Amino acid sequence: MTRQNAQALDARDPLASLRTQFALPEGVIYLDGNSLGVLPAAAPARVAQAVQQEWGEGLIRSWNTANWVNLPQRVGDKIGRLIGAPPGQTLAGDSTSVNLYKVLAAALLLAKQQGDPARRVIVSERSNFPTDLYIAEGLARQHGFELKLVEPEQIAAQFGPSLAVLMLTHVNYRTGRMHDMAAITRAAHGCGALALWDLAHSAGAVPVDLNGADADFAVGCGYKYLNGGPGAPAFLWVHPRHLERMEREDLWQPLSGWFGHAAPFEFSPHYRPASGIARFACGTPPVLGLTALETGVDTALAAEPLGGMAALRRKSLALTSLFITLVEARCAGHGLTVITPRTEGERGSQVNLARGEGAYAIVQALIARGVIGDFRAPDVLRFGFTPLYTSFTEVWDAVEHLRQVLESGEWKEARFNQKAAVT
Ligand SMILES: *Cc1c(COP(=O)(O)O)cnc(C)c1O
Numbered sequence: 001m002t003r004q005n006a007q008a009l010d011a012r013d014p015l016a017s018l019r020t021q022f023a024l025p026e027g028v029i030y031l032d033g034n035s036l037g038v039l040p041a042a043a044p045a046r047v048a049q050a051v052q053q054e055w056g057e058g059l060i061r062s063w064n065t066a067n068w069v070n071l072p073q074r075v076g077d078k079i080g081r082l083i084g085a086p087p088g089q090t091l092a093g094d095s096t097s098v099n100l101y102k103v104l105a106a107a108l109l110l111a112k113q114q115g116d117p118a119r120r121v122i123v124s125e126r127s128n129f130p131t132d133l134y135i136a137e138g139l140a141r142q143h144g145f146e147l148k149l150v151e152p153e154q155i156a157a158q159f160g161p162s163l164a165v166l167m168l169t170h171v172n173y174r175t176g177r178m179h180d181m182a183a184i185t186r187a188a189h190g191c192g193a194l195a196l197w198d199l200a201h202s203a204g205a206v207p208v209d210l211n212g213a214d215a216d217f218a219v220g221c222g223y224k225y226l227n228g229g230p231g232a233p234a235f236l237w238v239h240p241r242h243l244e245r246m247e248r249e250d251l252w253q254p255l256s257g258w259f260g261h262a263a264p265f266e267f268s269p270h271y272r273p274a275s276g277i278a279r280f281a282c283g284t285p286p287v288l289g290l291t292a293l294e295t296g297v298d299t300a301l302a303a304e305p306l307g308g309m310a311a312l313r314r315k316s317l318a319l320t321s322l323f324i325t326l327v328e329a330r331c332a333g334h335g336l337t338v339i340t341p342r343t344e345g346e347r348g349s350q351v352n353l354a355r356g357e358g359a360y361a362i363v364q365a366l367i368a369r370g371v372i373g374d375f376r377a378p379d380v381l382r383f384g385f386t387p388l389y390t391s392f393t394e395v396w397d398a399v400e401h402l403r404q405v406l407e408s409g410e411w412k413e414a415r416f417n418q419k420a421a422v423t
Pocket of ligand 1: 097098128129132169200221
């Protein structure tokens, strides 16, 4: 595999044109779209319009004239197209952590409604992203549940009468390993439990079919593969059977704020939940954040005429496979271990390497060369591949930089080994 081969792959990449949707800085190979997606070229003008016209000129009238009121639903429905959800099931707004609080609390409520006091266990992965575990830990304390953390190989052994909710992140942030959502959800339902999925590293990166998998609840992140910008609003999804049941049995999600009220502008002193997904809203939607997020979601939807998520998945697997092959061929003997599964069906859109010593410094040395990946404690070098804009030539070049960093030993310099407070 030569650089010319990689260039040839780019020349016949049917998705190559999607890259023009982004304002990528010169001289940077960006392999961190799984942490903060890049700026959509349309975002600055669209956000400026929202600020200057909608806010500046329209002022309060823009809640109606610019349809600010419907932004959470409109952006939610667009995200729904990427995750197998028809309109009316997905809501954009709040952070992933807050959305997880709302849907996990609803799941615990539904589990309690079954009336079986022995069904009080939430199971998750020990290596799940910490905020998910912290939210679950807090809710478990509040509601008398036990949070049980297991290794991925132990999940199959958790399906039993005590399992209330299985809460998993579809693609693991540290290993890049992807779960079989449909099979695990089926097993959870088989023992009477609910399945809640975090799509932070999936939405916009790998195909997701929430309805096809018959999932119960989901949340996901706006600033990663959806390119919504720093601190972008996140999203949540609830299966319609639960929305209907919550309505029938008058069950509330815990953050019963006025935007989730059936008639917020009646200013009634009593809460009455809206029907449908709107009952999962809380306060006033973050209009500017949602406006930027919409431009990001649109960059992924632009792939629809080119084959959509299936085509993006093909390219993502080709990128990650190329990276693995090149690392093993060109960086052999330098102590790197590929910790992301080689089986394509088990891989998300990132490749993570472990190295006993120097992982942090090697990432810093790469960043100094303009190759931006990231480090995850204690020993992981993490590289995200975004099929919307990452090219095969960039993969080749990134591995060449990695090879040079390792061969030269430049990562051992003190300036790369000094850990910054925030990375
Ligand atoms: C990125 C990520 C989050 C982020 O949560 P915030 O509330 O936006 O800080 C949550 N969960 C997972 C699994 C993530 O990867």
